[in-house]
Amino acid sequence: MITIYGMTDSGNCYKPRLLLAKLGRPFRHVEVNSLDGSTRKPDFLAINANGKVPVLELDDGRRVAESNAILLFLAENTRFLPADAYQRALAYQWLFFEQYSHEPYVAVRRAIMRYPSRAAEATPERLAATLTAGNRALAVMETHLATHAYFVGGELSVADIGLYAYTQDAAEHGFSVGPAVAGWLDRVRADPGHVPLGWHPPA
């Protein structure tokens, strides 16, 4: 059985759990807390030299890091990754958009507002900067979703799962979620096999 090392409350770590739940694929969850220094300890750095969760571990011990790389790997030959080369390229595009233009603002503002251990980072300047840049990313999503039901190819894919993870509670952290994004959030939640962020696989 495959293993996901991850922190339950992290959106990045939620991504592979959500995909695996939708695929009905069993896996083992190993909690690794990135807030208490666990991801920077030698035993975890031996698992991922970059000191980040999530990490996917296969039965034979081979590993893949980076949440969106794990999504792409697990989605191969499933309905969650298009077979068409151009549609795949758009899935890649939106996943890189998520990690470069969305997560560093939407997830970071969430983290510094949410976790006492990161409260010192929640300066007015940092809160304002992450809000502005995160809202810019959400506006790009709003523009796309105004004329598309999903990000790629008219159906739910890894691009939606990747972007859902930190958009699903963005409004709670002060971000502007437009009507097209709100409708898309509802569609993702209604897609078969959906599980919420706190979900773990049955032991």
Added chain:
Amino acid sequence: MITIYGMTDSGNCYKPRLLLAKLGRPFRHVEVNSLDGSTRKPDFLAINANGKVPVLELDDGRRVAESNAILLFLAENTRFLPADAYQRALAYQWLFFEQYSHEPYVAVRRAIMRYPSRAAEATPERLAATLTAGNRALAVMETHLATHAYFVGGELSVADIGLYAYTQDAAEHGFSVGPAVAGWLDRVRADPGHVPLGWHPPA
């Protein structure tokens, strides 16, 4: 013929040019300067709503944004992207590492040191923060390259092209480039069809 919209001096925009040169595939280069506001003007936002270069445009007008998504798209069925699912996953992993843990520090410090229009951002705090985090990414690369010739599968792939773009002049901007990274830079430069950052296709 395909078109790349990009800024010559940007490492992100260099990535597809380098891959296309190595593939011997003709393309048209359209200069778009991200420093003078060109990427935020309405005519360019119609090309990429996220206001960033590079953008790949196909003959039929379809487009792909995000430098590493363009690399993956162009590399399909070539020697630069492994066919094996696990090796592909590692290529994805390193490309996401590049955009999340490397580029925001190595490329940003380069930009604020290099471009007069961004000099106001080059505060001592920003220079120090980007140096520390960038050196951490370079140390992760050093660890990997101490025991591997390339990032994935023993030969040059899109992962190397993606990471080469902003590592190739990192030492000029004060970053610590270890011996394994330096040796890898030499191997990338020696690979057939290499072109430097300033290269453009013949008209």
